[in-house]
Amino acid sequence: MDAVSDFDPARYLPDSLIERIRGRAAGVDADNVFPDEDLAELREAGYLGILVPEKLGGAGLSLTQASVLQQRLAGAAPATALAINMHLVWTGVAKVLSDRGDDALRFVQEGAAAGEVFAFGISEAGNDLVLFGSDTAAEPRPDGGYSFTGTKIFTSLAPVWDHLGLHGLDTTSEDAPKMVFAFVDRTDAVRTRDDWDTVGMRGTQSRTTELHGAIASPDRVVRRLSPGPNPDPLVFGIFSVFELLLASVYTGIARRALDVAVVAAQSRTSKKTGLAYSQDPDIRWRIAEMALSYDGMLPQLEAIARDIDERADHGGLWFAKLSGLKHRAVTSAKAVVDEAMLVAGGSSYFSRSELGRLYRDVVAGMFHPSDPESAHSTVAAAWLGPLTP
Structure with a gap:
């Protein structure tokens, strides 16, 4: 099933679910809280795994179909859709890689199918290099892992994520500098500020995240790339x-x-x-x-x-x-x-x-x-x- 014309979004986001999410959106905005009930229902519906292959427990949808679903979800609650977007980005990247024969993010696919939440920790204050540079220090560890120290901003899903995909700059290895892309778990080395009080998109709770030596194990270090534009x-x-x-x-x-x-x-x-x-x-x-x-x-x-x-x-x-x-x-x-x-x-x-x-x-x-x-x-x-x- 590839054609959008043959795709039924109500199969994954039923009208009843959409209306419940829409009914909560105003309260989430007014109270400036994360839409926990929305996430719980979306997780139960398997929405976190829509881009995960069926063989790994997901729905096996295409990005074309996921786009249609995200439009539908945004029509009910934009902040919920934008928050879930950041999880779907990682499952979408995993799909892009696996479609091209690279299983480096298979753990993301397996985790998402199991209901785990992956957040996007790339943005940094004043860093207009975005993917091509970072002010976060990535320090190599003897086992091949990395520890990350720095501050990320606009971290959607801040109260609920299980794993944070991020990047940092390694300046100490023999082949430095290298941009390091990896995933860290939520531990005491990760602190979330309660600083999300914005004009709109309040339900995303995209708070500031402080990294104080947050550790990515060797199997969660996805790439080491040269800074700057990269064809990887x-x-x-x-x-x-x-x-x-x-x-x-x-x-x-x-x-x-x-x-x-x-x-x-x-x-x-x-x-x-x-x-x-x-x-x-x-x-x-x-x-x-x-x-x-x-x-x-x-x-x-x-x-x-x-x-x-x-x-x-x-x-x-x-x-x-x-x-x-x-x-x-x-x-x-x-x-x-x-x-x-x-x-x-x-x-x-x-x-x-x-x-x-x-x-x-x-x-x-x-x-x-x-x-x-x-x-x-x-x-x-x-x-x-x-x-x-």
């Missing part, structure tokens, strides 16, 4: 799956905003004309503009997801395509939510309003890698070549 499949896997699933979440937000705006237009009545706002030419234009934007988001998502699944070769344009995918999805989603707010009127400005929450949630997309500056720089380099010294 792990780097491609992280970047491609991260951008794809982020774009999926924000596309889901756009669809939900469009649906809510349509209901608002049909249910509001003009005192001036006595007609529903759905009969107002200006409102109809806004709805049409939203739908036009949303319709354009779907083909690019499916095309890029399918290309990753089918191992298409875009050569030097891959990173430009992935950066562009995420950038377009976020900017389009934000524009759709902006229009939805105007269609629904002043009531949407209240924090208790679903559109008000979507408005706050969608802003977070601008801060994820690739941010607008990075996306434009990547695309310019792909088409014009690097800047001359």
